[in-house]
Amino acid sequence: MQLFVYILRRLLTVAVQVASILLAIFFLIRMLPADPVARLVGSFATPEIYAHTKAALHLDKPLLTQLAIYLGLFPRAVGPGLLQGDLGRSWVTSSPVSQEIWQFLPITLELITLSFVVACVLAIPMGILAALKPNGLLDRGVFSFSLFAGAQPDFWWGLIFIYFFYFVWRLAPAPLGHLAPLTVAPPVVTGFPLLDALLTGRPDVSLEALHHLMLPVVTMAFIVSGPIVKMVRQNVIRALQSNYILYARACGLSQFHIAAYTFRNAFAPTLTIIAVLYGYMWGGAVLVEQVFSLGGLGQYALRSILAFDYPAIQGVVLTITIGSLLIYLAMDILHSVADPRIVNSR
């Protein structure tokens, strides 16, 4: 029951946070020193065309009226808005923003999820092994790796990997997207190319998609594994040096039980860093997406920002905000399950 109340309280907080961020981004982008109409009409616009386009985008109206239109307070007059679940249409492509986000988001999620799985599979055991013998050779190597990896530019490593693995050794496919140009993509079911290929009976395409994801996943896993291995190592060392572990050893508990207690206590902060990084990567994977032509949410956000496509920018910010907050909420719930003191202390 207490957990249920805790979750409800957190959900209400999420709703308030989302509304605040939405309002902030709505006004902030309209304060930027650039004119989206000029960008759209280009260099051959007469004053009449400029005025026409400005009116078509409702930019000739007062700010509060624009906000009301965006929220959908005049559905009969100007069409649905946010309150009716409509994120508007992109000013550049005229496609519904929600449709475009639904097209690009799964590609990013597929990339970062696979990257995090690979990173965790490598980083967590590395961190634990390093922590077992602090200041040993392995520990110093792992610590150096964690500092090095976390400080690297992902796009640079992406290009290096492409040069060697694709161009020189021909071990990886050309960085032309998640499938080869002449491969017929599977029909869209979930939006996740790997899953859709499997669900539509095209395992060969699924394998090809995995092959195309190989280098981008390695690039991202390399970068995010740095902070993960550092956090695991730090927390395992702390747990192993704690009084309760000392007591457990003194009581003669088996190595297995000691490891279980250690892991449970070291896991929570590691989970936090993974959640923070995962939420950040929704938009932070843009450079890797750009280098490997993956067409994910980051690239969509970048295109929208450069084009001053207000509905698309607002839609992307809303999506990433909600996604990040829900991830943090999920982590908090997991923490609560792992450590009931978090719920009971409130």
Place this chain on the structure above:
Amino acid sequence: MKKTHRAALALLVVVSLAIVAGDPSSGSPPLRQLTMLSEDIPAGLDPDGASLGLPPTQTGIVNLLDSLIEFAPGATNADGVRLLDFRKYEGRLAESWEFDRQSLTWTFHLRRGVVGCSGNTFTADDVIYSYGRAKSASGKIPLGWFEGSTAGIEGFTPEVLKKPTPLGNEVRKIDDYTVQFKQSAPPSVLFLPVFAQWAGTGIFDSRVMKAHATGSDPWSHTYSDTVNLPGFGPYCLEKWVKGSEFIVRANPRYYRGKAAIDRVVYRKVPVSANRVAAVRSGAAQLVEHLTPKQYVSLTSAPNVKVAGVFGNEVVFVHLNWKSPPFDNVKLRKAIAYAVPYDQIISTVYLNQARRWYGVMPSTYPGYHLPATQYRTNREQARRLLAEAGYPGGKGLQRFAKAFQLTYSSEFEDTLGVMATIIRASLRNIGIPVVLNPVPQTQFSTQMYSKMDVPFALENTWKAVPVDGGYTLLISATTYGCCTNYNHFANAEIDAIVKKANVEPDTAKRNQMLARAQNIMANLVNFVPIVEFKTQWAYVKSLKGITWHPNNSVKWFDLRIE
């Protein structure tokens, strides 16, 4: 024959038949496919849509729609790129046309038997629909109206933008294969150039467009921007994943014959280095929009050809006449003499550019090499600076803000280097230049919308349609529109251009335009720097690259040998 032998023979026959039936080479010819990579793909397909200004969108449109006429093919240059002859026209959806000077009416006789991707047959109704849509000015950016207005079609006036007006008799169906266009007096000579070379004059398949009309969108702008652009062109849209790929298939019933390339995959690969790697390895057959250095690196690749044309891509130093001290002609001339042109050509463009002396691209009809040509001469620059009242640059410090050399950071590879070279050279004679790279959107706002940038480098300006008179109309008159960013104002130029654009005699017209260009060069309306090549890199088996003034590749021109 024994039973076992008969069974074995039967099995052999069945297996052989299966192999032959499954063998793709046994009946149909192999599919000829082209993979083309660019930094983006069409963001929309509506010729009146917001993304028309983006080159990949224009590529999509010109490959799906045909217009009534087009420029005739011309010579092939040394790189093997075919050019167009801007003095001649060829019929496309129109077979022939004539102009009646008394009634100011153009009559187009339309081609019969033209079948579009949907199976519909082309008739005059499609032309009426297309120009009704243009006049409605219902798109986000009503460029169809703008083209009609530039062509001088009666009724395509600015008033139409304030109040939606249906198409009247200015575009009239005479019968299923005859359409008339009435021009307003005096008739603009830009009518045929506009029709021949602009993405927005393509003809829609009106039946498909009408089938997708809605109450709030009677001209199907959303449909054409998000789903398909139905027309009578050489290619039909097969698949379009925005932000990823644009796939077309050859129209099997195209009136000029089915295209040599059956299927084109046009894919977005934002990083130019990846496009280079792809064409080197053969993963792609045609790539565009690389840096000069990348094109040079590809010339040594064994299976890759790099070809280009001096078309209409130019770079100039913009000087705002309304921003002191650029209102001083001697100062402008001093800058023109101080720019190190040869160093720019060799360092920035690796000799893939050439000196530009004019006020319009040298390939345009009506171009005239001005009598006044500026070559690097620092002594002359210093002398002129002193005559302007700023000996050694003394006194220019109070214009520090004006001497921020603004350019779009999107072109840091070329403009950044160029700006650095120009800064060093101008500082050498005492002009205090600082660099000011800004994001493209900010550059667009300041340069194209507010037109208040004092000093800038511009490399995306180009006049389409291809015509000297049109170029001067939009860039040098006080009554034209759009690209007179530097607020150039000269009553004599205004008068000359007005007269030239209604002068039917080409020789007389060219004389008028020559005079205008001489005046403008002498006054330094801007400092022309280079014409740089529009280039492509492609596999050697690909032939037929043709330069079109909007710099789009038309896939119908291509074939794989």
